[in-house]
Amino acid sequence: MKQRGYVIIILIIAMIAVPGIHVVSAEKIPNWVKQAALWYGEGKTTEDDFLNAIKYLIEHEIIVIEETKVEKVDTTKKTKVANVIIPNGNSKMGNAGFYIPLNLEVEVGTTVVWINDDVVGHTVQSQDASGKIIGLFNSDMLNTGDRFAHKFDKEGVYNYFCTLHPWRVGIVTVR
Ligand SMILES: [Cu+2]
Numbered sequence: 001m002k003q004r005g006y007v008i009i010i011l012i013i014a015m016i017a018v019p020g021i022h023v024v025s026a027e028k029i030p031n032w033v034k035q036a037a038l039w040y041g042e043g044k045t046t047e048d049d050f051l052n053a054i055k056y057l058i059e060h061e062i063i064v065i066e067e068t069k070v071e072k073v074d075t076t077k078k079t080k081v082a083n084v085i086i087p088n089g090n091s092k093m094g095n096a097g098f099y100i101p102l103n104l105e106v107e108v109g110t111t112v113v114w115i116n117d118d119v120v121g122h123t124v125q126s127q128d129a130s131g132k133i134i135g136l137f138n139s140d141m142l143n144t145g146d147r148f149a150h151k152f153d154k155e156g157v158y159n160y161f162c163t164l165h166p167w168r169v170g171i172v173t174v175r
Contacts, residue, residue: 022064080110090118091165099170111151116142122162
């Protein structure tokens with residue numbers, strides 16, 4: 001039963017010491033709440049009753065818990081992001097499983113994120129007009145759920161493909 005007494009002391013210290021929690025006025029705490037705390041300390045009441053008493057104090061704003069401050073979003077620094085989904089079935093030859101979208105059109109400065117939603121692994125390799133791999137953006141093996149990101153800082157038409165399934169080609173157009 002002594003342990004309950006410690007719990008109350010710790011709770012009271014927490015209310016006083018933890019930033020964001022304020023006891024507005026100790027005089028406002030109703031006697032029945034004090035009694036519930038006392039009884040709880042003596043083991044004469046249940047934890048539920050004690051917690052209900054605390055709940056009452058919070059609901060009636062006798063204990064005020066400040067809401068977490070929401071950081072203001074600086075819209076001038078907004079980063080542009082666009083996704084390319086590598087869908088299920090992308091590894092197979094055929095008329096399905098194309099990159100979504102097949103030709104992604106973005107503004108200069110956009111970060112393109114490839115997301116592998118397929119059950120098998122893929123890579124993303126930038127290639128030139130003749131199909132040769134160039135070192136512009138080159139991912140490691142992307143397993144299911146893996147992502148690869150590249151920021152496009154210049155206008156242009158960028159081709160890419162998958163080294164494991166070279167018939168899969170896609171385009172990023174940057175304007
Ligand atoms: Cu592939």
